[in-house]
Amino acid sequence: MRSRIALSCVAAVFLASNAIAEGVTLTDRISKEIPLYIAGSFWIDNPVGSIEIYGSDLPNAVVTVTRTLNAADKETLKEAREQTVISFEGDPNVALVRTLLPPVRHGWSCSVSYSVRVPRTVHVKVAAKLADQIRLTNISGNVTVKTFSGTITLDNVTGPASIDTINGRVVYHYRQKPLAHAQIQAVNADIDVFVPPDSSFNWIVDTIRGDILTNLPLRVTGVAETQFRGGVNAPGGPTLTLQTILGTVRILATGPQQPTPRSIRQAVVSQRVTVQKTVALQPSQRIQLPFVEGPWFSSTSVADIAVGEIRGPAHVETRAGEIELGVVWGECIVTTLGGPLNLGDIMGPLTARTGAGDILIRAARDGGRIWSGGGIIRVLYTGGPTTIESGGGDIVVRQAAGPINASTRSGDISITADPNQKTQKIQARTDQGNVILNVNPRFAADIDATVMTSDPDSNAIHSDFNLTIKRDRVGNRTRVRATGKVNGGGERVELYAEDGDIHITTQSTAPVTVMTPVQ
Amino acid sequence: MSECDLMRESMPLLLTESLDPARRELSHQHIEHCAACNREWLAYRETWRMMGDLPEVEVPERVRERFLASIPTDGEVVIPFRKRPAARWLAQAAAVVLLVGGSYWVGHRGAAVRLQPTPATINAVAPYSIAESRVLPARSVSPNIEGRPDIQNVSFNDPNPNDSEIGLSFDITSHVTVTGKPTDKSMVRLMRYVLENEDRMSPNRSRAIDWVRATYSRPGNADPEIAEALGNVLRNDEHQGVRIKAAETLNRMPGAMAFETRAALIQALKSDPNPSVRLKAIEALTNLARSGVTLDPAAVDMLRQKASQDDENLYVRVKAAEALSNIHP
Numbered sequence: 133m134r135s136r137i138a139l140s141c142v143a144a145v146f147l148a149s150n151a152i153a154e155g156v157t158l159t160d161r162i163s164k165e166i167p168l169y170i171a172g173s174f175w176i177d178n179p180v181g182s183i184e185i186y187g188s189d190l191p192n193a194v195v196t197v198t199r200t201l202n203a204a205d206k207e208t209l210k211e212a213r214e215q216t217v218i219s220f221e222g223d224p225n226v227a228l229v230r231t232l233l234p235p236v237r238h239g240w241s242c243s244v245s246y247s248v249r250v251p252r253t254v255h256v257k258v259a260a261k262l263a264d265q266i267r268l269t270n271i272s273g274n275v276t277v278k279t280f281s282g283t284i285t286l287d288n289v290t291g292p293a294s295i296d297t298i299n300g301r302v303v304y305h306y307r308q309k310p311l312a313h314a315q316i317q318a319v320n321a322d323i324d325v326f327v328p329p330d331s332s333f334n335w336i337v338d339t340i341r342g343d344i345l346t347n348l349p350l351r352v353t354g355v356a357e358t359q360f361r362g363g364v365n366a367p368g369g370p371t372l373t374l375q376t377i378l379g380t381v382r383i384l385a386t387g388p389q390q391p392t393p394r395s396i397r398q399a400v401v402s403q404r405v406t407v408q409k410t411v412a413l414q415p416s417q418r419i420q421l422p423f424v425e426g427p428w429f430s431s432t433s434v435a436d437i438a439v440g441e442i443r444g445p446a447h448v449e450t451r452a453g454e455i456e457l458g459v460v461w462g463e464c465i466v467t468t469l470g471g472p473l474n475l476g477d478i479m480g481p482l483t484a485r486t487g488a489g490d491i492l493i494r495a496a497r498d499g500g501r502i503w504s505g506g507g508i509i510r511v512l513y514t515g516g517p518t519t520i521e522s523g524g525g526d527i528v529v530r531q532a533a534g535p536i537n538a539s540t541r542s543g544d545i546s547i548t549a550d551p552n553q554k555t556q557k558i559q560a561r562t563d564q565g566n567v568i569l570n571v572n573p574r575f576a577a578d579i580d581a582t583v584m585t586s587d588p589d590s591n592a593i594h595s596d597f598n599l600t601i602k603r604d605r606v607g608n609r610t611r612v613r614a615t616g617k618v619n620g621g622g623e624r625v626e627l628y629a630e631d632g633d634i635h636i637t638t639q640s641t642a643p644v645t646v647m648t649p650v651q
Numbered sequence: 652m653s654e655c656d657l658m659r660e661s662m663p664l665l666l667t668e669s670l671d672p673a674r675r676e677l678s679h680q681h682i683e684h685c686a687a688c689n690r691e692w693l694a695y696r697e698t699w700r701m702m703g704d705l706p707e708v709e710v711p712e713r714v715r716e717r718f719l720a721s722i723p724t725d726g727e728v729v730i731p732f733r734k735r736p737a738a739r740w741l742a743q744a745a746a747v748v749l750l751v752g753g754s755y756w757v758g759h760r761g762a763a764v765r766l767q768p769t770p771a772t773i774n775a776v777a778p779y780s781i782a783e784s785r786v787l788p789a790r791s792v793s794p795n796i797e798g799r800p801d802i803q804n805v806s807f808n809d810p811n812p813n814d815s816e817i818g819l820s821f822d823i824t825s826h827v828t829v830t831g832k833p834t835d836k837s838m839v840r841l842m843r844y845v846l847e848n849e850d851r852m853s854p855n856r857s858r859a860i861d862w863v864r865a866t867y868s869r870p871g872n873a874d875p876e877i878a879e880a881l882g883n884v885l886r887n888d889e890h891q892g893v894r895i896k897a898a899e900t901l902n903r904m905p906g907a908m909a910f911e912t913r914a915a916l917i918q919a920l921k922s923d924p925n926p927s928v929r930l931k932a933i934e935a936l937t938n939l940a941r942s943g944v945t946l947d948p949a950a951v952d953m954l955r956q957k958a959s960q961d962d963e964n965l966y967v968r969v970k971a972a973e974a975l976s977n978i979h980p
Contacts, residue, residue: 261980280951280980298955298975319958320976340969358965377958377972434969452965470926470966488926488964505964507927508895524891524925526857542925543892544857564890566857 155204158213161197167224168193170251173273175222177230179261181244182282187252187270195220195229196247203240212240255291263300297321301379305386306331310370318376325372329385332366336373337396340452341434342380344396350383355400358433362396397433427462436471445480454489464500472507481516490525499534508543526565532556535623544568544632549575551640555622566632569625573638576622583612584630591629595636654681658688662695676793683795786818789831789838796844805845807862817866819845833872842867846880856884860896868903878907882915885932891925898931905935905942913939913946917953920971926964933957933967937974951980 168174174193176183197218203209217232231244250256255273258266263282268275272290281299288307295302295316302316302323309331316323322342327333329348337344338359354361363369364383374381384393419430419437427444430437437448438456445462448455455466456474463480466473472489475482475496482500484491490507499516502509505523512530520527522540529536533550535557542564549556549571558577560567571577579599585591588610593601599614614634627634658681664670665678682692802821810818810830819841820828831838845859860881867877878901885897898919901908908916913936920932936954940946957963957971 298951317959319955319972340965340972375959377968378976434965452969468966470964470969488930488966490927504927506891506895506925507930508892525895525927526892540892542890543895565892 155202156206156209158199158201158203158209160199162199162218163194163196164220165192165194166220166222166227166229168227168250168254169224170253172224172251173226173255173257174248174250175226175228175257175259176246176248177228177259178244178246178263179231179233180242180263181231181246181260182263182265182267183246183248183258183260184265184267185246185248185250185256185258185269185271186267187254187272188249189252190249191251193227193251193254194249197229198245198247200243200245201240202242205239208239212237212242216242216244218244309333310372313370313372315373316375318379320378321376322379322382323374323376324382324384325374326384326386327364329387329390330365331369331385332364333369334361334363334371335383336361336371336375337381337383338373338375339377339379339381341378342376343398344381344383345393346383346396347391347393348383348385350396352396352400360396360400527560532558536560540565546570557623558625558627560626561628562632563630564632565629566635567627567629568635568637569627570637570639572640574619575638576617576619577625578617578621578623579615579625579627579636581614581625581627581634581636582629583632583634584628585610585612586631588612591631591633593634593636595634596638597636599636655685655688658682658685659691662692665692666695666699679795679797680793785825786828786830789829789835789841792829792837792841794836794840796840799848802845802848805859807859821845833866833869834874839874839876843876843880846877847883856888857890857893857896860884860893860900864896864900864903867907868900873904873907875907875909875912878904878912879909882908882912885919885928886915891928894919894923894928895925895931898928898935902931902935902938905939905944908935908939908944910947913950917950920953920957926967929957929964929967930970933970933974937970937977940974940978946978946980948980951975951978954978 170191174185176185199216199218201209201212201216203212215234219230219232221230222228229246233242252270253273256268256271256275258277258279260266260279260282263279265283265285266277266279267285267287268289269287274291275286275289275293277284278296279300280297283301283303284295284297285303285305286293287305289304290308290311292312293314298319300321302318302321304314304316304325306325306327309328310333327348335350336359340358344360348364350362350364352360352362382393384390419435419439422440424439424442427446428439428442429447431449432453433451435450435453437450437453440458442457442460445464446457446460447465448457449467450471452470453468454471454474455468457464457466458476460478460480464475464478465483466475467485468489469487470489471486473484473486473491475484475493477495477497478493479497481498482493482496482502484493484500485503486507487505488507489504491502491504491509493502493511495513495515496511496518497515499514499518502511502518502520504525506525507522508525509520509522510528510530511518511520514529514532514534514536516534518532518534518536520529520536520538522543524542525540526543527538527540527545529538529547531548531550533553536547537559538545538547539561540563543562544565544567545560545562546568547558547560547570549558549569551572554574555576558569560569579597581593581595581599583591583593584606586609588603591612593599593612593614595614597616597618599616601612601614603610603612658678661670661674661678665675670678682688800823802823804822806820808818808820810816815832816830817833817838818828818830819838820826829838829841842863846856846863863877863881867873881897881901885894885901888894888897898916901912901916916932916935920929920936923929923932933954936946936950954971954975958968958975960968
């Protein structure tokens with residue numbers, strides 16, 4: 133139901149169209165009183181613009197709308213005016229105010245601001261998209277806010293509150309001790325909660341990259357993954373659930389002479405972790421160091437790490453983040469549960485592991501073990517026995533001067549043996565993809581290459597060496613197997629590809645030049 | 652008779668491949684551009700296919716006997732032969748003699764007809780080249796690929812790195828290399844065909860995507876059809892390495908992504924089992940948002956869902972959250 137705009141409301145329209153260079157602007161304002169019971173609900177939906185709702189002891193709701201339109205010219209302004217509609221709907225139980233806009237707006241923009249007075253006991257539901265400010269004051273009913281961006285301020289909102297936002301900030305001022313549950317979910321927003329110092333409540337904070345700061349006597353009763361649980365002052369009370377993916381949560385006591393806020397994460401870490409120089413579960417940070425003298429150990433929850441040179445062994449762990457190391461003079465163990473690895477010249481044995489992401493290694497001089505849960509692995513040079521595994525993605529070894537064992541669940545494997553190597557052990561296996569091996573023409577090996585395929589017309593083994601090729605049926609698939617000793621035989625070369633080709637070529641390639649860095 | 656009528660008359664011949672090449676090409680071009688004839692042609696093909704599928708059925712003996720029995724054997728349907736009178740035969744013979752004799756007499760009285768000799772000239776002959784390999788400029792290739800030609804041994808080359816032209820070689824009935832600018836419609840369609848031809852191109856698709864990335868991520872070369880083909884690869888290919896490359900390549904051509912391609916990225920973000928594909932889908936969507944494109948609500952919702960999904964890889968969650976900070980819905 134739509135109600136007509138009552139004549140009793142104050143209507144002040146002032147035109148501010150001017151001849152500024154790019155266009156014209158129109159601002160108009162309407163005010164309307166709509167009937168609303170004290171136990172009713174007030175819903176507002178405004179895609180673009182600010183919203184302020186304050187509770188009072190007066191009956192009914194009074195809505196003041198300020199509409200600002202910007203257009204390129206007067207014709208477009210007229211169109212904007214016609215298409216930006218303020219709709220008043222509902223009944224005294226549920227009043228709904230909406231801004232209706234076309235999904236696509238050509239040549240004009242608008243912003244609609246609302247200032248609403250409601251009975252303090254009503255339930256309020258706010259839906260917005262791009263809001264500068266959403267402010268709710270003196271509301272004791274249920275409050276629900278959903279928006280994409282903007283600063284959400286709840287001031288003296290004593291009823292249950294549910295806030296859902298993506299960007300922006302959430303500020304919650306409790307003028308009295310919290311009495312009802314509150315749930316705030318955000319993605320990139322900081323959450324600030326101010327409470328009286330003698331408040332008692334339970335809290336659950338979940339943040340991946342942010343910190344938890346407080347000056348209250350917060351007790352931590354549980355830590356799980358990115359989630360922290362605890363209580364304040366006396367046990368019991370309502371629960372404040374505060375979740376933000378990348379933001380920081382602050383739970384602060386109001387009033388004079390409050391102590392300086394401290395980090396809950398740091399406190400938890402200092403109690404639990406004893407490893408020297410370890411900063412486990414610390415809030416997210418970007419670690420950038422040009423140079424580390426001696427060994428370096430780092431363990432973080434979410435961090436992007438970039439170190440130019442480490443003169444000693446390196447042990448780097450992060451739950452999520454990119455790791456970039458330039459030169460490591462010693463053993464190098466790098467682990468991230470998600471994020472790309474970019475490693476330069478690794479002098480000692482290498483263990484590189486990522487749960488998801490690409491890996492680029494310029495030189496693993498002693499070889500090592502390289503693993504990605506899913507991603508492309510590129511190794512420009514490896515000088516020792518190297519095992520490379522990918523949960524799915526291509527593996528490229530530009531120059532292998534040591535034994536190689538490469539496997540991927542799905543992806544191509546391309547290995548170029550060091551042209552100076554006369555023989556070396558090579559194993560490559562892809563469960564879905566092609567294997568390309570390039571060696572020098574004098575390379576000596578016992579080659580055993582197998583293609584397992586459902587399409588024998590498409591998949592085959594192509595070799596620059598003379599190999600004996602056999603085909604046989606295995607179930608409903610065809611196995612193509614090429615074996616033979618080349619150049620008198622040597623180390624074993626085992627290649628296996630499912631639903632793909634195997635290419636063994638003898639093209640001459642320019643060797644990768646690996647310069648030893650100056651220490 | 653309109654062009655459409657002529658085309659429809661020639662459709663049975665087209666169907667049985669009895670038309671000469673020139674008319675066949677003309678007919679195909681007309682069918683491509685005329686919706687009515689296209690419908691007619693599809694109906695012909697469907698009918699032809701269905702006829703081919705129909706089994707040959709022997710007429711049951713009982714039906715045959717019933718049919719033969721239904722033919723009346725009495726004289727009602729038999730026209731009796733009547734003997735013509737001899738005088739009529741004589742009159743007809745005289746008329747024939749008169750006609751033949753008259754014609755002979757008139758022919759001998761007139762002058763002999765002489766034809767002036769005219770020199771025969773051949774204005775243009777397209778030489779038919781029997782060659783192992785041939786090079787065709789892209790402009791001479793129709794951008795419409797009919798049916799699903801079985802092309803093999805696809806390779807990409809850049810015959811002259813100093814010009815903007817590229818080459819795409821393949822075997823069909825002979826080895827063909829089509830050269831042209833990457834933006835030529837024929838070249839785009841060929842690339843698309845190579846990318847999308849799932850069952851035959853699989854061993855080459857990874858290399859095809861590498862080539863496409865190198866060629867079409869250059870400013871000015873990005874093409875919505877290529878992006879759409881990559882979206883289809885991202886959606887359908889079983890090969891995780893190929894899907895990673897497809898998402899990575901899409902990330903480099905944000906300007907060419909239409910709605911369908913964006914939907915493929917959202918789908919990959921939602922359900923691809925490989926976290927690297929999901930990461931690259933997020934990167935592509937972020938790049939798209941940075942380029943000024945307004946993302947649709949489905950993309951925003953999916954990013955939000957991924958950022959909050961507890962069992963998702965932490966880095967994927969962080970990247971999804973970061974992507975949301977770049978978006979202006």
